Amino acid sequence: MTSYFLAAPGDVQGISGGQILGSITYSGLALGAAIALVLGVRGSDRIKLNNRDKVGVFALITGTLFVAAGGMWAQVAAGIGDGATSTLDGANGIGDPGQGGISLALALCTFAPKWKKLVFPALFGLAAAVTFHTAGGVWGIIVRLILVPAGFITGGGS
Template sequence: MHTTVITLAAPGISGMQIFGALTLSGLALGSAIALLAGLRGSKKIKIDSKDKAAWWGITTGTLWEAAGGTWADLAEGISSVPQGVFGAGSTFGNPGLGGTALALTLVAFAFEWKRLVVPALFGIAASVVYGEAGGIWGIGVHMVRMIAAKVTGGA
């Protein structure tokens, strides 16, 4: 996989950098750290509801997929378990990728979870399926990937 590294500089200020060299892997790392910190009770990053946990999971999983490599492997590994339960070849028949995306989204958002890590993991799993399912599911994933590519210069 080819990774392009660019420097984001403040306009009009020669030699000054806002973020320095930033790649999609850098955004994936930052998102992973923020998700972990928020789930562990950080006072700076508040993930204090199942909805926030699920959204952080979806965003983190999307960035991991966009970054590729080991990050994508992590997201796909997390996604493989619930996809095995809800996806093609499961005991529930073949709901299709759209049906699997719907099931994962409902599990992440519809139930009351005592531990916020559960909706976060289902959010990561759902983000992988969103990208595969396409259609309306892929719109949000595509938008996050486009924004991340603009921030990183397509890295």
């Protein structure tokens, strides 16, 4: 009996070490997530981000990947997050809500209103992701829930 193999298990590139998408980094994941978010919010027949909750969750994931990627991606995330954070950081007379309070406010702005335009929960979700990194508590748990699987996709583990 003759057996035919296309490739020996060791010859398959990128599968070992958890790299299910081949050689990809956090920057690559951030790029893909950003494109998918824009296409989903604009209305794609393939990427169904057609309500506030889907857009908000995807924006949180995208923003978290931006921060994790560093460099230009982190600067974009910080630029989006700084606008919301500076409005709520106590300089306007409302006191200092802290990073956890700002995270709560941005999460509420992302998920509570009935948004007609999905760009708003996308922007609030990106801004919330930035503050989640520094807030700690349950917000830090959300960041870890996003970064641990992303680490396995990039081959970086946890």
